[in-house]
Amino acid sequence: MLDHNPQDVSELSGVPWNIEETEVETLQKRHVHLPKLEDYGYIEWRPDEEVAVKGPRFDEIRLVLELLDDHRDELPDGWL
Incomplete structure (x- = not known):
């Protein structure tokens, strides 16, 4: 979101740090994290x-x- 607004959440698995996710993890991210970020006012989903x-x-x-x-590149593996 730093570079693109709006951002298609279906492309989140294609972020540069290549997070590999199962379909369940993807659904969890969409239905747990995005609503929380929206509740805080950081995003509109x-x-x-x-x-x-x-x-x-x-x-x-x-x-x-x-x-x-x-x-x-300086962060420990798995932080992003």
Whole structure:
């Protein structure tokens, strides 16, 4: 979401760090994590369209996301 808004949540498994997920894990992520992020106002999730966009509070987490993204090669395996 740092680079693209809106973002198609069906493409989340194609993020650069190549998280391999089973279909169950994908469904869990969509139905557990996305609603929580939406509850906090970090994203707005449109499950029928499979789209997530930045929410009204996205800027509150932007710096942390940028820091993680900028230093992904320095983080322990499995953190992202």
